[in-house]
Amino acid sequence: MLAPSLSAVFFLLVIPVCFVVVYSFWLRSPYGADIPAFQFGNYAKFFDDFFYPSLLIRTIRVALETVALCLVMGYIPAYFFYRTESRLKPFLMILIMLPFWISFIIRTLSWINILGDSGLINHLLMKGGFISAPLPMLYNEAAVLMGLLQYLLPFMILNIYVSLDGIDKSLTEAAKSLGCTEWQAFKEVTLPLSLPGVSAGCLLVFVLTCGTYLPPMILGGPGNDMIANLIFKRIVGTLDWPFGAALSTILLGLLGVIVYTYNRYLGINQIFKTLQ
Template sequence: MMQEKSWRPWALLSPALTAVFFFLVVPTLFVIVYSFWLRAPTGQDIPAFQFGNYAKFFADMFYPSLLLRTIRVALEAVALSLLMGYIPAYFFAKTESRHKNMLIILILLPFWVSFIIRAMSWINILGDTGLINFILLKLHLISAPLSMLYNEGSVLMGLVQFLLPFMILNIYVSLEGIDKNLVPAAKSLGCTEWQAFKEVTLPLSLPGVSAGSLLVFVLAAGTYLPPMILGGPQNMMMANMVFKRVIGTLDWPFGSAISVILLGLIGLIVYAYNRYLGISQIFKSMQ
């Protein structure tokens, strides 16, 4: 009887596993294999097994510094999303408004509009002739337009705009799962409102914070469009460099090596996260 049941989860999972295998594992293996190949001067790929592409990446500090910048910007995006996302998530979890569901749908509203359109629209708001500069100039608060576009700030803003819903929803789910009696119980034992939050709510919401942070970090580290549309000359990230090598110079082997290094580093961070914080914490936020 037990044996009969043991294959059922696998049978049910098989369509998803097949899709993951063919659309994620196999392409990733292709990229890994390509990273050892060579590029002919005409742009053709030459099968080989050599580490020249990896050696090239670490030959000087250009590519590693780009990698570090990518990680730094991703961490900044996590910090900002956390700061900006916790309060709305807390509000959604605590509110007893009958419009609560509508408010949560509003969080998802940006996903209904293409990211490219959302990013491009910032040009009309933050640009030299954009809305903010127009108003400030009209009010004579500034004499020349403020430069708000094409820098790391605008890239971060684009990232946070894109990633904030992921953070809010993860924290919200975690907060929503906390026993509603715990805070009144803490207060009845003498805690102030702030102490109850600090000692009860905050620790119990950490699985959601962890899940949101990990998700935001991984998505930000692999981002391509925000630096391209909203970034300046010095805001290139790793995904942009992969694009340049694969598309710009048709150097698939080197582009693949860069991808594998980025994948490896993110994998290492996720592994360390699991080792010290535990991936299982993420699933707690969904219970």
């Protein structure tokens, strides 16, 4: 019964990913097929020029920024879903999941309509007479973050909400009957119990940010590329497959270490629970 799915994942995922690692040691040949080899030239190339490691560092920095902003923007709405008794709750929950159903590329490019020179914000500011020339808001890191956040915020909100939803509300009542204020009850009871969802959300957002190239490509400028952009350019653009494979291996290794460490101490099942 497991044979079809296992062989699909084995032949189409496990072997190809292992093959990427193998390929990263091969030699690039400008003509025809790359040459099988075992040498570290592709990795040496990565560490020789500070440009490449700096992309990796930027990726990690942007991913951490995204995680932090997702937390700030996501915890309160998740808490709202947990506490609200509004009849609109199911509707609002569906609304927060709607972006999942909209293509990533549309969500990304939609920010051009908002931040662009003739986008909504500039249009309103100019019409109101606040500025005479459009403010340049696109093609910088802030624009990239907008795209990333809009893509990832629902993941964070849902992870936190699932965790909050599992908390017995009588615990807060108990804390309050023992003299806690609303805020103290939240700080001492609700917040600590919601941490599994918070950390699962953070991990998911971090991993997904590191693996994406669309927001930097569409909303970012030349200085906003992340590691996935470099992979895309090397594989699809310059056809430098061995180097692209080495870059993929480095990214995979980095995320592997993070996910492994996370799983070791916190357990990864929380994420799968939420995705249901």
